[in-house]
Amino acid sequence: xxxxxxxxxxxxxxxxxEQPIRxxxxxxxxxxxxxTIEASDGVTAVDIALEKRPxxxxxxxxxxxxxxxxxxxxxxxSYNVPIIMLTAKDGEIDKILGLELGADDYxxxxxxxxxxxxxxxxxxxxxxxxxxxxxxxxxxxxxxxESKIVVGDLELDxxxxxxxxxxxxxxxxxxEFEVLKFLASQPEQxxxxxxxxxKVWGYEYYGDIRTVDVTVRRIREKIEKDTxxxxxxxxxxxxxxxxxxxx
Amino acid sequence: xxxxxxxxxxxxxxxxxEQPIRxxxxxxxxxxxxxTIEASDGVTAVDIALEKRPxxxxxxxxxxxxxxxxxxxxxxxSYNVPIIMLTAKDGEIDKILGLELGADDYxxxxxxxxxxxxxxxxxxxxxxxxxxxxxxxxxxxxxxxESKIVVGDLELDxxxxxxxxxxxxxxxxxxEFEVLKFLASQPEQxxxxxxxxxKVWGYEYYGDIRTVDVTVRRIREKIEKDTxxxxxxxxxxxxxxxxxxxx
DNA sequence: AAGTTTTGTGATATAAATATAACTATAAAA
DNA sequence: TTTTATAGTTATATTTATATCACAAAACTT
Numbered sequence: 001x002x003x004x005x006x007x008x009x010x011x012x013x014x015x016x017x018e019q020p021i022r023x024x025x026x027x028x029x030x031x032x033x034x035x036t037i038e039a040s041d042g043v044t045a046v047d048i049a050l051e052k053r054p055x056x057x058x059x060x061x062x063x064x065x066x067x068x069x070x071x072x073x074x075x076x077x078s079y080n081v082p083i084i085m086l087t088a089k090d091g092e093i094d095k096i097l098g099l100e101l102g103a104d105d106y107x108x109x110x111x112x113x114x115x116x117x118x119x120x121x122x123x124x125x126x127x128x129x130x131x132x133x134x135x136x137x138x139x140x141x142x143x144x145x146e147s148k149i150v151v152g153d154l155e156l157d158x159x160x161x162x163x164x165x166x167x168x169x170x171x172x173x174x175x176e177f178e179v180l181k182f183l184a185s186q187p188e189q190x191x192x193x194x195x196x197x198x199k200v201w202g203y204e205y206y207g208d209i210r211t212v213d214v215t216v217r218r219i220r221e222k223i224e225k226d227t228x229x230x231x232x233x234x235x236x237x238x239x240x241x242x243x244x245x246x247x
Numbered sequence: 248x249x250x251x252x253x254x255x256x257x258x259x260x261x262x263x264x265e266q267p268i269r270x271x272x273x274x275x276x277x278x279x280x281x282x283t284i285e286a287s288d289g290v291t292a293v294d295i296a297l298e299k300r301p302x303x304x305x306x307x308x309x310x311x312x313x314x315x316x317x318x319x320x321x322x323x324x325s326y327n328v329p330i331i332m333l334t335a336k337d338g339e340i341d342k343i344l345g346l347e348l349g350a351d352d353y354x355x356x357x358x359x360x361x362x363x364x365x366x367x368x369x370x371x372x373x374x375x376x377x378x379x380x381x382x383x384x385x386x387x388x389x390x391x392x393e394s395k396i397v398v399g400d401l402e403l404d405x406x407x408x409x410x411x412x413x414x415x416x417x418x419x420x421x422x423e424f425e426v427l428k429f430l431a432s433q434p435e436q437x438x439x440x441x442x443x444x445x446k447v448w449g450y451e452y453y454g455d456i457r458t459v460d461v462t463v464r465r466i467r468e469k470i471e472k473d474t475x476x477x478x479x480x481x482x483x484x485x486x487x488x489x490x491x492x493x494x
Numbered sequence: 495a496a497g498t499t500t501t502g503t504g505a506t507a508t509a510a511a512t513a514t515a516a517c518t519a520t521a522a523a524a
Numbered sequence: 525t526t527t528t529a530t531a532g533t534t535a536t537a538t539t540t541a542t543a544t545c546a547c548a549a550a551a552c553t554t
Contacts, residue, residue: 069441077356079271159436161486173541174485210501211543217502218542228502228550237500237551420530458532460512465531475513484511484540 010124011035013054015045015071016086017064025058028113029120042066049075056124058116060086062204082123086111088202109203151187152246154223154232156180163223165232170222175200179215180223183233183243192240216241257371258282260301262292262318263333264311272305272363279364289313296322303371305363306350307333308343316348323349329370331363336449338425341405398434399493401470401479403427410470412479417469422447426462427470430480430490439487463488 014025017040026036037052039045041064049057049071057075061068072083085106105123107116149156155164161177163170172180178200183191193212197205216235220227234244261272264287273283284299286292289310296304296318304322308315319330332343332353343350351370354363396403402411408424410417419427425447430438440459444452463482467474481491 078265078268080275160489161437161483175542208544210545213501214503214543220502235501422531455533457512457534461514461532464513482512 009033009035010055011037011052012120013037013039013045013049013052013057015039015042015058015063015068016060017041017062021060024113025116028117032117032120034120040064042068042071045071046074049081050078053079054081056120057081057083058086058120059083062088084119084123088204108199149181149184151184151243152232154180154184154243156184165223172219172222176215176219176222179212180219180233180243183241187243187245190236190239190242195240212241256280256282257302258284258299259367260284260286260292260296260299260304262286262289262305262310262315263307264288264309268307275364276367279367281367287311289315289318292318293321296328297325300326301328302374303367304328304330305333305367306330308339309335316342319350320348327374329374331366331370337429337446396428396431398431398490399479401427401431401490403431412470419466419469422462423466423469426459427466427480427490430488434490434492437483437486437489442487459488 012029012034014022014029014036015038016022016025019040022038022040026038029036037048037054039048043065045057045059045063046066048054059068059071063071068085072085075081075083082105086109087106088109105119107119147157147159149158153166155167156162156177157164158181161172161174163172163177163180179196182196182199193209196212197207197209201207201211216233217227220230220233223232224230231246232244234242236242259276259281261269261276261283262285263269263272266287269285269287273285276283284295284301286295290312292304292306292310293313295301306315306318310318315332319332322328322330329351330349332350333356334340334343334353335356337355340353340355343353351373352366354366394404394406396405400413402414403424404410405428408419408421410419410424410427426443429443429447440456443459444454444456448454448458463480464474467477467480470479471477478493479491481489483489
């Protein structure tokens with residue numbers, strides 16, 4: 001395995017089913033001096049990864065034949081290569097981290113090329129440090145995520161996916177929970193419907209913008225005393241919605 | 248170059264049947280300044296261990312010819328060397344600790360190289376301290392595990408592999424027990440089917456996700472009064488399952 | 495106040511997730 | 525070996541979540 005270790009030019013495997021996205025990535029990474037290989041589906045990705053042993057993998061979650069999460073697992077199973085997952089929505093991040101399949105990093109679509117290149121470099125650097133440095137580095141198994149969000153009368157338990165309003169448990173669906181979580185994680189901050197569609201529904205989603213309204217309404221039915229005079233999930237006309245901390 | 252003094256180069260025996268995994272371990276441990284030897288099956292592992300007397304052994308559980316647990320036992324029988332077991336699922340840890348065959352540490356696949364290297368160092372350091380102090384060497388399997396889990400009406404006896412519901416003993420199969428145990432060890436925490444498959448079935452398992460549902464249903468038939476309205480093992484739709492403590 | 499834009503709402507069709515039963519395979523016991 | 529227990533798979537039923545749309549209501553404009 002010394003051939004890769006000796007040469008300085010790093011090879012990056014790009015896995016995405018959309019040609020235009022691959023093109024953008026190839027162009028920019030080449031410009032940065034990296035070598036690139038491509039795969040458009042999961043099965044091919046695994047094959048190439050194991051055969052070519054790239055130094056880093058950019059891996060979309062949504063893939064034909066075999067999804068990104070499985071690809072990640074299988075590749076990591078065979079050898080340790082930094083894998084950056086490309087996700088379309090915030091909710092998928094939990095999946096990546098929760099499953100602990102060994103992804104090293106993730107980036108949410110749509111991403112800026114600059115940011116992506118930065119991440120690529122960071123992850124390549126990390127593995128370099130990891131293998132050269134003789135320090136004992138604490139395993140990140142202690143990665144403790146925030147498990148509760150409290151805003152005013154609202155209490156979100158991220159472990160249980162449970163919501164309490166004034167101490168009372170209310171049953172939200174996952175979609176409702178995610179919308180509320182997104183809003184509650186930045187109280188008082190008005191969020192547009194477009195942002196919600198992108199962050200909760202995923203940027204590949206081209207549905208009706210009214211979908212957000214309807215979901216908001218359903219949330220209100222469950223958390224507001226008087227849905228016609230919301231005190232928690234507030235409409236900012238012509239802009240979007242926000243969570244009021246009630247002060 | 249500086250290795251000329253040959254003062255203290257430690258030798259590590261790597262036992263795994265998968266070449267790629269051995270490769271990555273060899274590469275990383277060499278980088279750290281260790282000497283490595285390899286074995287791909289249990290019988291060879293014992294032979295090499297006894298003949299070469301490595302300073303530490305990395306030992307996979309799943310091995311051809313002779314499984315890792317037996318290898319561990321035989322080697323420890325002849326001389327005291329730190330052994331780190333590599334396991335694919337959480338349940339196997341119990342085996343390692345429960346059987347008290349003298350393994351010093353374990354690490355669950357898929358592991359990060361960083362973590363593994365850290366463990367190697369820690370275990371080598373430990374034996375150094377022990378021999379310098381000329382203390383009696385005792386296997387560190389003194390990690391006593393929780394022998395009982397009680398959540399609401401549920402009582403798991405981890406030694407007896409026995410489950411009681413409201414004081415009544417119910418007979419679970421091993422698989423059912425492990426699922427219940429995994430959930431009960433973190434009550435109120437929603438666990439995805441994927442996590443269960445990885446932690447209970449093992450990360451190498453690629454079977455149908457519905458298998459979890461069916462196992463959950465069988466557990467419910469045994470522990471719930473009314474399977475159509477579970478009070479203990481609860482479904483969190485779109486996410487997974489969790490154990491309710493009933494409060 | 496009338497017009498215009500924006501948001502809310504109920505109904506409904508569709509899609510997705512889950513439960514369940516029946517079947518098959520595998521392993522352990524007799 | 526045959527029998528029995530356990531585990532996994534598959535197909536289908538059932539339940540629940542979600543999107544969409546048409547219209548109503550409300551909020552801003554002039």
